[in-house]
Amino acid sequence: MTVGIPKEIKNNESRVGMTPAGVxxxxxxxxxxxxxxGAGEGSGFFNQDYQQAGATILDTIGQVYAMSDMIVKVKEPIAEEYNLIQDGQIVFTYFHFASSEALTKAMIRSKAICIAYETVEDEDGSLPLLTPMSEVAGRMAIQQGAKYLEKPVRGKGVLLGGVPGVSPGRVLVLGAGTVGIQAAKMAAGLGAQVTILDVNMKRLRYVNDIMPSHVVTGFSNEFNIRKHIKTNDLIIGGVLLKGAKAPNLITRDMLxxxxxxxxxxxxxxxxxGCVETTKPTTHEDPIYIIDDVVHYCVANMPGAVPYTSTVALTxxxxxxVLKLANLGWRSACKLDRSLEKGLNVVEGEIVYKEIAETFHLEPVFA
Structure with missing residues (x-):
């Protein structure tokens, strides 16, 4: 099979779909x-590294799409790429279809085989291809949050770890999944007081067992969220519904x-987003302010640390990727149920239930 690795063209996206080791x-x-x-330069991998690994370097993104049976990317295709995708071509990447009707319709029109990293699911319900980027994003959330709490960028002027004689900052984490646990771990490491909310008591018991005493757990409901947002300095939204749109746990009136x-x-x-006032931002222009509340909503947070993220993703x-290349998508998905759950849009049809429900359509099979 021919496999193509295009350069990511989303704003400030420096990751690449595969390392030279993968090639x-x-x-x-x-x-x-x-x-x-130049596809890997942002992550510290250069043309000669890929050539030494056995790849052929092509000059343009159009050539890569035109000559490849399978495209391996990091982020969803953007508008400039829609017409490059071919009928029957496998596109393996993060899609997050539920957040974009335009992307969903474009991939339906392309009649490509769209396999989403974020919905590949193991038997235990874990998401093996989403986990490493969730780990990166959860840890980065605290770094970025700490920075934007500084007064020059209109934050509260709070140092998360505090100093002797001054109480540490307070962090509220919504969701005890991978993002939430990694965020809580980083915040706790800085010395902040951390509260983590979830509806899954098993997850809360796990957090309670592994975290230090200044990380406390609580059940997630509107009453508790409204109570905690009044006293916390930094709020991390880490809620995930597999393949579906995130629920709005914080509404506009709560600000x-x-x-x-x-x-x-x-x-x-x-x-x-799990906040009603969330809108995607970029690393170039990462924040906006509504009702004096600073919103950081960068849609590709791990892209800021591309070396770490690219290696972790590959x-x-x-x-x-090897299964798909060795067997073809039909046989690979038939033999690997985890990979089969990554099928989102196939030959012009939505095949993932939650995405179809988001856009009030019927999946071909669920």
Whole structure:
């Protein structure tokens, strides 16, 4: 099979779909790999690294799409790429369809095989291809939140860890999944007082067992959220519904209950956000302010640390890429139920229930 690695063209996206090590494994399995010139530079991988691994370097993104049976990316295709995708071509990437009707309709029109990293699901319900980026984003959420709590960027002027004689900052984490736990871990490491809310008592018991005593757990409901937002300095949105739009746990009217300069980092922005006032931002222009509350809603947070993110992503995607290349998508998905759950749009039809429900359509099979 021919596998193409295009350069990401989303705003400030420096990750790349595969490391030279991944290319080496594909070539070793007798596949042809095309890499767009400069695709890996933002992550610290250069054309000669890919050539030494056995890839062929192509000059343009159009050539990569035109010559490849399968495209391996990081982020969803943007409008400039829609017409490059071919009928029957496999596109393996993060799609987050539920947050974009335009993307969904474009991929339906393309008649491509759209396999989403974020819905590949193991038997235990875990999401192996989403986990590493959730780990990165959860940890970054605290770094970014701490920065935007500074007064020069209109934050509250709070140092999360405090100093002797001054209480530490307070962090509220919505969701005890991978993002939430990693965020809580980082915030706790800085010395902040952390509260983590979830509806899953098993997850809360797990958090209670592994976290230090200054991380406390609570059940997530509107009453408790309204109570906690009044006293916390930094709020992390880490809620995920597999393949579906995130619920709005914080509504517009709740902003008036927050102290001016409170910071919200909505990591769920890829799935529409768990804050009603969330709208996607970029690393170039990461924040906006509503009712004196700072919103950080960058839709590709791990793109700011591309080396770490690219290596972590290739570690988990490569086995699936090899299956798809060795067997073809039909056989690979038939033999691997985890990979089959990654099928979102196939040959012009939505095949993932939650995405179909988001747009009030019927899935072809669920």
């Amino acid at each position: 080496f494994e594909l070539v070793k399995n007798n596949h042809t790999v095309y890499v767009q010139s 008036k209950d927050m102290h001016p300069g409170t910071v919200i980092v909505d990591v769920a922005v890829d799935q529409g 570690n988990v995607t490569l086995p699936y």
